[in-house]
Amino acid sequence: MLQIKNLHVTVGGSEILRGIDLEVPTGEVHAIMGPNGSGKSTLARVLSGHEAYEVTEGEILFDSYSGQADLLDMDPEIRAREGVFMAFQYPVEIPGVSNTYFLKAALNAVRKHRGLPEIDAIDFLALVRQKMKLVQMEDSLLHRPVNEGFSGGEKKRNEIFHMAVLEPRLAVLDETDSGLDIDALRIVADGVNSLRQADRSFLVITHYQRLLDYIVPDRVHVLVDGRIVRSGGKELALELEAKGYAWLEATAAGTAAAQPVGA
């Protein structure tokens, strides 16, 4: 589904990602863990097409709706229409734009791109009702402006709700657990789990292992200082939780010295 090859990214002149290689097969859930400043959110934003980041090297191959393509050649909206969804760490409040109508416009933009007819109001409402249940979202949030005045938990639930409606091929969850209490975390994780399916992949970015108790990954990758320093099964997350990032940061320094970029 997703193949990242030798990805180098700079922001404002300093290199944040320094040669990422990562493959997420179709239907799998991969977790990216790492300490603050390791480049996790940069990776998420580069995947969704944020323009503040300059990709200096590498490619991101993606099995889009239209076939395999390099994500880096697509504008953010094209990525979304081709099946990439990003759940934001800090969902943006948009006063004056209704959560529901906006989502309908987004869904229709996606459908149009895929050669599907616009969804009519009744079908859309039925779809919305069904998807809201996945994240136990209250009706009132539908009619409010996008994220405006939502609590932290409501914003994160709204992200998963958007994802459920847009039905992406690849979902990138950027620190979706941050700021959530345990109940909200469960609801969000249940929502994500219900969306797991054979033709959809997830990249779950998190600082803490806690989220991975609920969204159990197929693979865990540890990002330190712009490089993936360790990959493993779900037990790697537990090991990190026990030993802390310092354990891998020490090895990272050694690895970087011993092996060339991309190794």
Added chain:
Amino acid sequence: MTVTTETPDSTTAAGAPTALTGAARFVADFELFLRELPASEPATLTALRRMAIERFATLGFPTLRQEAWRQTNVSAISQGAFGRAQPGSAEPAADLSLLDPLVGPSGDTAARLVFVNGLLSKKLSSLAGLPEGVIVASLAEALRMPDAADIAAKIEPWLGQLARFDDQPFVALNTAFLSDGALVWVPQGVVVEQPIHVHYVSAPVDGELPLAVFPRNLFVAGEASQVTVVEAYSGEGCYFNCAVTELVAGPGSVVDHYKIQRESLEASHIATFQVQADRSCTPSSHSISIGGGLVRNDVIAVLDGEGINCTLNGLYLGEGKQVIDTHMRVEHAKPHCSSHELYKGVLDGEARAVFSGLIHVHPGAQKTDAKQSNRNLLLSPRAVANSNPQLEIFADDVRCTHGSTVGQLDDDAIFYLRSRGIGEEAARSLLTYAFASDVVERIKVDAVRKDLEELLFSRLPQGEVVRQAV
């Protein structure tokens, strides 16, 4: 060339009217203008005109050296060459296609007055649907009616008494040359359910100079009455509209005023809207400014009674080289009044907006609750907005707040929308619409609000996506 006019009660001197260029020509034209007026004009009005033209002769057109005009150059007017429509001349030829869709035939109205180049078009006007006792008339006609004396007595306390011209050259000019406009008179306790529409249409006349037109409106809502007036301006080509509207909100009345300005981009539109509010009334004003090359709106509200709840909202959209200047003055003269002002501007191209908002609280006007907000959205790097809120407070137990912002679209919001599949242009349009929408949503006349929404959809790139998303 000789001009032939079909003006039955005109005593026009022979010869073509000279071009009005510069203040002195306007002053010189005044005597000629007086001779064109019907003999039946009340002497008090003629006296008022004379005072006004004298004041204008002293003031002249404003220059950038004057504080109130520091940021707005009126040379398009002061150095332009204009002709003047003659009072009482034959009904101008015009068809309904000139009527702005904003006040087109679709909306339900209690009455409609349409003025073409400043003169009433009877053909386009309609007065059916008015409750008994309500007067809706052309000011000029009203003063020629059999009961003119009665009407003159009704309007004399107000006409020209509210909008001061001692330091307002354009109000002086309008008062001197006022020839027609709308009179709306709602007696005590009467509720007019449907809105009353007053529409000024301007169109070039072949082979003639651009016209200077002086619309003058007087709206009087009696005690405990209720009325909604929609005042609209639109046109084609080059002209100069110099308008004054005086609104009297009687005790306990509920008055909603909408002004929709969609002049031609070649036109100049200089207008004063003056509200005189009496105790416990609820006046509201919504000013939508879309057209006009040079636009100046002075909005003045005097809250001269206790318990008034006054709303003054506005939305101005500028593009190209439009200049849109709004000067607000809210005077809290008595205690326990609230005023809420929300003015928003969206500026593209090289458009320039000026907003100056003054809240003046008189001594003794305790418990005043005044709020003013001016927000500007710049869509282009060359668009400019100057916002200047001011408070003058001479009472000690008041709550007055003001805020003003000038900003661009939020990049994070654009990216968020794009990451959901909305195209960049549509995302920008959607956010622009959302910015303007809280003023639009406050418009209570459905036909006006919907037409404005449609106008925004058609004006914004990718408006179809916006229509779906809001």
